[in-house]
Amino acid sequence: MFPKEYFVLQCPIFALIPALPDLRRLAEGDDGYYERRRRRNVAEILTQLQKDRLARPQLLVEASVQVMTQEFANLLAGVDLEPGRISVTFDQPQQALEKLLALAMAISNDFARFERKVRSVRPQIYAPRKPL
Numbered sequence: 001m002f003p004k005e006y007f008v009l010q011c012p013i014f015a016l017i018p019a020l021p022d023l024r025r026l027a028e029g030d031d032g033y034y035e036r037r038r039r040r041n042v043a044e045i046l047t048q049l050q051k052d053r054l055a056r057p058q059l060l061v062e063a064s065v066q067v068m069t070q071e072f073a074n075l076l077a078g079v080d081l082e083p084g085r086i087s088v089t090f091d092q093p094q095q096a097l098e099k100l101l102a103l104a105m106a107i108s109n110d111f112a113r114f115e116r117k118v119r120s121v122r123p124q125i126y127a128p129r130k131p132l
Contacts (some may be wrong), residue, residue: 067098070105072113079103084120 025033072081076099078089088103090096107114 067102067105069109070102071109072106072117075106076102081114081117083118086118 075081079099079102080087080089086103088096088099090099
């Protein structure tokens with residue numbers, strides 16, 4: 001006949017051997033183990049998210065209520081819109097960010113007007129690229 005080991009190897013329960021420690025914990029009622037493991041996993045994920053955020057800090061731009069309700073009629077000086085062109089003139093980097101934010105808010109408050117101001121009347125010079 002066949003040795004005893006042959007039957008153990010062919011038995012479907014053999015596939016569960018890697019899970020035996022987990023099954024023992026379940027049988028012994030060690031529910032806290034799984035909660036600790038879950039918390040450890042969550043902590044690892046949060047740690048990684050924090051590292052990612054520190055590696056790429058966000059740039060904050062202060063915005064007054066006036067900027068949040070910005071309209072095209074009273075855009076900041078140095079922000080010019082023409083068909084096919086947007087130009088922003090500034091002296092300091094912070095000033096550029098403020099003007100860009102004001103422009104973005106004006107666009108979000110009246111996209112149709114923005115579209116009318118910058119729509120190019122010239123025909124397209126370059127044909128669109130064909131996919132490779």
